[in-house]
Amino acid sequence: xxxxxxxxxxxxxxxxxxxxxxxxxxEAPSIADAYRNAAERIIQATLAGxxxxxxxxxxxxxxxxxxxGSPQLDQAIHWAADAMRADGQENVRIEKVMVPHxxxxxxxxxxxxxxxxxIAMLGLGGSVGTPPEGITAAVVVVRNEDELEALGEDARxxxxxxxxxxxxxxxxxxSGYGTTVRFRSNGARLASEKGAVxxxxxxxxxxxxxxxxxxxxRYGDAKVKIPAAAVSTEDAAMIARLQARGVPVVxxxxxxxxxxxxxxxxxxxxxxxxxxxxxxxxVIGGHIDSWDVGQGAHDxxxxxxxxxxxxxxLRRLNMIPRRxxxxxxxxxxxxxxxxxxxxAKEHADELANHVAAIESDSxxxxxxxxxxxxxxxxxxxxxxxxxxxxxxxLESIGATDVETGFSGADVGPMKxxxxxxxxxxxxxxKYFNYHHSQADTLDKVDPxxxxxxxxxxxxxxxxxxxxxxxxxxxxxx
Amino acid sequence: xxxxxxxxxxxxxxxxxxxxxxxxxxEAPSIADAYRNAAERIIQATLAGxxxxxxxxxxxxxxxxxxxGSPQLDQAIHWAADAMRADGQENVRIEKVMVPHxxxxxxxxxxxxxxxxxIAMLGLGGSVGTPPEGITAAVVVVRNEDELEALGEDARxxxxxxxxxxxxxxxxxxSGYGTTVRFRSNGARLASEKGAVxxxxxxxxxxxxxxxxxxxxRYGDAKVKIPAAAVSTEDAAMIARLQARGVPVVxxxxxxxxxxxxxxxxxxxxxxxxxxxxxxxxVIGGHIDSWDVGQGAHDxxxxxxxxxxxxxxLRRLNMIPRRxxxxxxxxxxxxxxxxxxxxAKEHADELANHVAAIESDSxxxxxxxxxxxxxxxxxxxxxxxxxxxxxxxLESIGATDVETGFSGADVGPMKxxxxxxxxxxxxxxKYFNYHHSQADTLDKVDPxxxxxxxxxxxxxxxxxxxxxxxxxxxxxx
Numbered sequence: 001x002x003x004x005x006x007x008x009x010x011x012x013x014x015x016x017x018x019x020x021x022x023x024x025x026x027e028a029p030s031i032a033d034a035y036r037n038a039a040e041r042i043i044q045a046t047l048a049g050x051x052x053x054x055x056x057x058x059x060x061x062x063x064x065x066x067x068x069g070s071p072q073l074d075q076a077i078h079w080a081a082d083a084m085r086a087d088g089q090e091n092v093r094i095e096k097v098m099v100p101h102x103x104x105x106x107x108x109x110x111x112x113x114x115x116x117x118x119i120a121m122l123g124l125g126g127s128v129g130t131p132p133e134g135i136t137a138a139v140v141v142v143r144n145e146d147e148l149e150a151l152g153e154d155a156r157x158x159x160x161x162x163x164x165x166x167x168x169x170x171x172x173x174x175s176g177y178g179t180t181v182r183f184r185s186n187g188a189r190l191a192s193e194k195g196a197v198x199x200x201x202x203x204x205x206x207x208x209x210x211x212x213x214x215x216x217x218r219y220g221d222a223k224v225k226i227p228a229a230a231v232s233t234e235d236a237a238m239i240a241r242l243q244a245r246g247v248p249v250v251x252x253x254x255x256x257x258x259x260x261x262x263x264x265x266x267x268x269x270x271x272x273x274x275x276x277x278x279x280x281x282x283v284i285g286g287h288i289d290s291w292d293v294g295q296g297a298h299d300x301x302x303x304x305x306x307x308x309x310x311x312x313x314l315r316r317l318n319m320i321p322r323r324x325x326x327x328x329x330x331x332x333x334x335x336x337x338x339x340x341x342x343x344a345k346e347h348a349d350e351l352a353n354h355v356a357a358i359e360s361d362s363x364x365x366x367x368x369x370x371x372x373x374x375x376x377x378x379x380x381x382x383x384x385x386x387x388x389x390x391x392x393x394l395e396s397i398g399a400t401d402v403e404t405g406f407s408g409a410d411v412g413p414m415k416x417x418x419x420x421x422x423x424x425x426x427x428x429x430k431y432f433n434y435h436h437s438q439a440d441t442l443d444k445v446d447p448x449x450x451x452x453x454x455x456x457x458x459x460x461x462x463x464x465x466x467x468x469x470x471x472x473x474x475x476x477x
Numbered sequence: 478x479x480x481x482x483x484x485x486x487x488x489x490x491x492x493x494x495x496x497x498x499x500x501x502x503x504e505a506p507s508i509a510d511a512y513r514n515a516a517e518r519i520i521q522a523t524l525a526g527x528x529x530x531x532x533x534x535x536x537x538x539x540x541x542x543x544x545x546g547s548p549q550l551d552q553a554i555h556w557a558a559d560a561m562r563a564d565g566q567e568n569v570r571i572e573k574v575m576v577p578h579x580x581x582x583x584x585x586x587x588x589x590x591x592x593x594x595x596i597a598m599l600g601l602g603g604s605v606g607t608p609p610e611g612i613t614a615a616v617v618v619v620r621n622e623d624e625l626e627a628l629g630e631d632a633r634x635x636x637x638x639x640x641x642x643x644x645x646x647x648x649x650x651x652s653g654y655g656t657t658v659r660f661r662s663n664g665a666r667l668a669s670e671k672g673a674v675x676x677x678x679x680x681x682x683x684x685x686x687x688x689x690x691x692x693x694x695r696y697g698d699a700k701v702k703i704p705a706a707a708v709s710t711e712d713a714a715m716i717a718r719l720q721a722r723g724v725p726v727v728x729x730x731x732x733x734x735x736x737x738x739x740x741x742x743x744x745x746x747x748x749x750x751x752x753x754x755x756x757x758x759x760v761i762g763g764h765i766d767s768w769d770v771g772q773g774a775h776d777x778x779x780x781x782x783x784x785x786x787x788x789x790x791l792r793r794l795n796m797i798p799r800r801x802x803x804x805x806x807x808x809x810x811x812x813x814x815x816x817x818x819x820x821a822k823e824h825a826d827e828l829a830n831h832v833a834a835i836e837s838d839s840x841x842x843x844x845x846x847x848x849x850x851x852x853x854x855x856x857x858x859x860x861x862x863x864x865x866x867x868x869x870x871l872e873s874i875g876a877t878d879v880e881t882g883f884s885g886a887d888v889g890p891m892k893x894x895x896x897x898x899x900x901x902x903x904x905x906x907k908y909f910n911y912h913h914s915q916a917d918t919l920d921k922v923d924p925x926x927x928x929x930x931x932x933x934x935x936x937x938x939x940x941x942x943x944x945x946x947x948x949x950x951x952x953x954x
Contacts, residue, residue, distance in 0.1 A: 057722070061715050064594055117541055120915065209686040209916035210771070234918040238538050241919070245534070294687070438597065439686035441711040442718070 030389045031467050038319065038466075039393035039459045045317055046455035052309035053447045055083060056364075059305065060295035060442040067125075067292040068332045069101030069263035076288050077266050080304065080329055084270035087312045089327070091273070094266035097342045099332040101263040102126055104292055105256025109200075109229060112136065113250035114242065120232035122214040122293065122437075123255045124184060124201070125335045127228040134254040135159070135198050135227065141240045144183075148190055156195030159251060161202070162187045163236045168206040169429050177432055180204050181215070188228035189220045198253050199228040202236035207433040210234050214291050215436045216335045227255050265289075267339045268329040272311040272320065274465060280323040281350065282465040283357040284310060284457060287333030287340075287410055294440035298431060302364025302445055302453065304329045306424070310458035321466035323355060330410040333361070337409060344413035351417040356383075356464050356471050359408030360424035360457065363431040364445045367394075367456045369401030371423040375415050379472035380404060383420050386471055390463050399456045401425065420472050424457060507866045508944050515796065515943075516870035516936045522794055523932035529786035530924045532560060533841075536782065537772035537919040544602075544769040545809045546578030546740035553765050554743050557781065557806050561747035564789045566804070568750070571743035574819045576809040578740040579603055581769055582733025586677075586706060589613065590727035591719065597687045597709035599770065599914075600732045601661060601678070601694040602812045604705040611731035612636070612675050612704065618717045621660075625667055633672030636728060638679070639664045640713045645683040646906050654909055657681050658692070665705035666697045675730050676705040679713035684910040687711050691768050692913045693812045704732050742766075744816045745806040749788040749797065751942060757800040758827065759942040760834040761787060761934060764810030764817075764887055771917035775908060779841025779922055779930065781806045783901070787935035798943035800832060807887040810838070814886060821890035828894040833860075833941050833948050836885030837901035837934065840908045841922045844871075844933045846878030848900040852892050856949035857881060860897050863948055867940050876933045878902065897949050901934060 032039075059076060066073035077094055084092045102125055109121040140158045142148045148155065148162075162183035167176030181204050188199040203213040210232045217228050231239075242249050268288060274280065286303020290296025307327045314325070331339035344351070358370070369391055374380035384404055391400045407423035415421055426449075434440040464471050509516075536553060543550035554571055561569045579602055586598040617635045619625045625637065639660035644653030658681050665676040680690040687709045694705050708716075719726050745765060751757065763780020767773025784804045791802070808816035821828070835847070846868055851857035861881055868877045884900035892898055903926075911917040941948050 057718060061718055061722075062591065062724075064592060114539065115541060207686075209684075209688040209910065209914065210918065211686040211688070234916065234920050237920045238918065241534060242538055245538075247539075433686065437686065439711065441687065441715065443711050443714045 031386060031463065032389050032392045035463045035467070036393060038462060041317065042313065042319065042459045042462060043396065043455045046313050046458060047451050050309055050313055050451060050454055052305050052454045053450055055305045055308060056297070056301055056442060056445065056450065059301050060297050065290045065292050065294055065296045066288065068099040068265060068289050068335055069103070069260065070292065073265060073289050073331065077268050077331065080268045080288060080308065081270070084308060084327065088315055089270035089272065089311060092270040094268055095342070095346065097265050097267055097331050097339045098262045099265040099338045100336045101260040102335060103258060103260060105129065105258065107229070107255040107257065109231065110252045111249060112252055114247050119235045119251065120210045120212050121229045122212040123257045124214060124217040124228045124230060125291065126217050126259070127188065127255065127257050128225045129255045129257040130227050130253055134252045136250065136252040137197050139200070139239055139249045139251055141243045145190060148194060151194065155191065158196055159198045159200060159253065160191035160194070160196040161200040161236060161239055163202045163240045165202065165233065166204050166206045166432070175428055175432050176206060177204060184215050184230065185218055186220070188217055188226055189222040192222045192224045192226045196226060198226050201228065201230050203230045203233055205233065205432050205435070208233040211437045211439055213436045214293060227253060227257070229253065229255065265331040267331055267343055270311070270327045272314055272325040274323040275320045276322040278324045280353050280355050282323060282325050282355050282461050283328050284325060284461050285328035285330060285410070286360050287331070288329040289331050289334055291334055291436045293436070293438045294434070295442055297440050297442045297445050298363035298434055299436065299440055300333070300361050302450060303360035303424070306360050306364065306453045306457050309454045310461055313454060313458045314462055319462060321462050323465040325461045325465050333410055340410040340413050344417070348417065351414055351419055354414065354419045356420045356422055357411040357414050358422040358424060358457070358461065359411045361408055361410065362424065362426050362428065364450045364453055365426040365430065366449045367397060367399040367453045368425050368427055369399050370460065371403050371405055371407045371425055373405060373407040373415065373421040374472060375418055379420065382474055383472040390460060393459060394456055397452045397456060424453070426453065508863060508940065509866045509869045512940045512944070513870060515939065518794065519790065519796065519936045519939060520873065520932045523790050523935055524928050527786055527790055527928060527931055529782050529931045530927055532782045532785060533774070533778055533922065533927065534919060536778050537774050542767045542769050542771055542773045543765065545576040545742060545766050545812055546580070546737065547769065550742060550766050550808065554745050554808065557745045557765060557785065561785055561804065565792055566747035566749065566788060569747040571745055572819070572823065574742050574744055574808050574816045575739045576742040576815045577813045578737040579812060580735060580737060582606065582735065584706070584732040584734065586708065587729045588726060589729055591724050596712045596728065597689050598706045599689040599691040600734045601705045601707060602691060602768065603694050603736070604665065604732065604734050605702045606732040606734040607704050607730055611729045613727065613729040614674050616677070616716055616726045616728055618720045622667060625671060628671065632668065635673055636675045636677060636730065637668035637671070637673040638677040638713060638716055640679045640717045642679065642710065643681050643683045643909070652905055652909050653683060654681060661692050661707065662695055663697070665694055665703055666699040669699045669701045669703045673703060675703050678705065678707050680707045680710055682710065682909050682912070685710040688914045688916055690913045691770060704730060704734070706730065706732065742808040742816070744808055744820055747788070747804045749791055749802040751800040752797045753799040755801045757830050757832050759800060759802050759832050759938050760805050761802060761938050762805035762807060762887070763837045764808070765806040766808050766811055768811055768913045770913070770915045771911070772919055774917050774919045774922050775840035775911055776913065776917055777810070777838050779927060780837035780901070783837050783841065783930045783934050786931045787938055790931060790935045791939055796939060798939050800942040802938045802942050810887055817887040817890050821894070825894070828891055828896055831891065831896045833897045833899055834888040834891050835899040835901060835934070835938065836888045838885055838887065839901065839903050839905065841927045841930055842903040842907065843926045844874060844876040844901065844903050844930045846876050846902050847937065848880050848882050848884045848902055850882060850884040850892065850898040851949060852895055856897065859951055860949040867937060870936060871933055874929045874933060901930070903930065
């Protein structure tokens, strides 16, 4: 139920008629003008207190990390459904998804020459294991594909180490993740083609305290699947220094990793049903799975709980928008994207009625705005303008920035159906310090910043679900 | 052999007669005036290129960490002696020292309630082990001694966790190490008095990526020795959050730690013998031992190599001061101080001729100056003034700061003999991020900053060993 004030404001928009989108002038009230009071109410109420951090604590401390196929993921899925039911959400359900089931098992990497020393490592998700006695071989260090190519036959029988440092975060260019993650993804395939017996990759992070970072790898069309593991930046640098000094390095890699039969998992769904147009849907969510290290706090506990708490805040305020806000917590983002694919497939009939699909999967740091993406350039342009207008309401939080482009892995499969995709954006300085490592724990999430994220997501979801015109469509109804 | 220029300058000081120490005026040339050319020559030559980082690489990558009693410490001791001989240093020798021999063995800490999860931990040096089956008990979290006291009988049979966060580095107050390290040192004794069965301590660091930090602990007069371990700040915070939510936490601690019979070790000594007063000695050095994690790069590889390279630079420049510069690499600083005590004892007859004893044990970051300490207040005051004068020559490096106070654990035992002690000071922001952890590795040492340290130590040691008057004594000879 909306308040008198809000109804009056919304009514005003209708009376004034088709607004010039994205412009604020006395003649043509913007979306922001129409929703200023609503936004302030949501923001104030959320920042004054919400259950988000408590939920995050239950997920991170109470359950911990949750890789596809693990009992912890099942627990997390049921916990999320139960929590949304307890909040009074509607149509709470778990939609079954079959997911890959990779298990790490015991693993270790030991330098045996020039001296015996343990190396900080994490096997890469999807990797095969080693024989029980491990793989012992000389290491050859390369910086990139060209250096591997230049080795020719010299990689045969060796363990290839890709030592390509991720650049430090740059406020202009962002993180260097995109430029270096390819070695994690493709390194084993490339090394295998050269006859290598295993592949090591420098962890994809610019900041380390001897902290290995795992993540997905793919064999693609590799004829021979060789084991692949990430090593800490410190260990990668040390091996590279030894090689530069002409000191041969030999290591023994032991990995019990294996891929079991696919496991049953699920996407978790809960709704704040719309008051007048319940079949039109604004999706908000994150992914409920994580890697099998740390607590999956920033990746992606915050994304999940942000969405869960956004509709909780709205329901407690009795601010029920015209359209439905649907929380979707996708499963298996990390190593398969099975949840995202299945959601797009099973809900194909509904996608034309998906007003927007918003994902938060960049952590729970200080919110800065949204990205937006759409296969239809015209609608993308209109949506971006509308969002810039809407985000002006988040100025007190500093989350006013709107950019176009990639907006999330889990919403991606809906792009071809014309759905407008949005990515919840946060300050990116520290994300890759913790990402996929033992250090992705709740203490890294600032409670105040997390509440700001909840406020931003609740506000934006509410407006998109309530404003007369659909996002990406000019004018008002 | 000193150069003509230097001799002329030094001569000038002698001609002018007793200089007013620490003041620079046309009538009374300061020490700085007399040594300006020499300092510039040392600084320029050192920064243009030196072997320090290569030596540090050999120590860190080639040998690694080196706890008292370990074969690696023996290796490091012989490596240092060999390196100084290869540099042409005089009187290179290893002075035998018996050291405590604590071994870590296998260890683990596992949370079993409310869920099963490994906890990032490192046993504390000197701790006893657990029975083979480990110790399983409920955890009780306290912030400090008062909270422990308030527990009364509630600590009996429990595992006490001291969760006292170290404050972040403050440019004015420095690190928060001093305010929180007492829980690591004394926690087990205090917990034991209350009937606890084991003691956990939040790692003494303000920055963590799930990185436990070890260090020494003492049982003192404890009637029952209980095992003690450090846990990562993340794990400490998690257990504290669970307790705050009323969720009981149970853990199992397994430690094979034990103290073996004392082992043979040694202080490493090498000299740049003085040209005219070789029996007067300026000691420079660091400690050759480290904890059994990481590479002991900043703690204290840099201190050792800084001193070794300082006299190497001077010898290559043929800048032989009047007095002797003696490099001392003390053994067993970390868990016993046996090397420091033995040096002071065995060299008791010489201490009256120790012009200064300089230690570097704060890491190899950007140098900022020196601390100075002396049991004799009058000599301390004069020495501090003289040092401020001398350090003005290091302005190009920014290492001009002189303060009085604690100047190092290894030089400490010489204080009662009236020796002027000095501590090599560096920028302190990051030291405790790495200290006593797996992350204390060579990549954390910036080659340029390390060269600056060598330049500063070489310059200061040269001047103290060459200036007409002794440090702490007014006037010129």
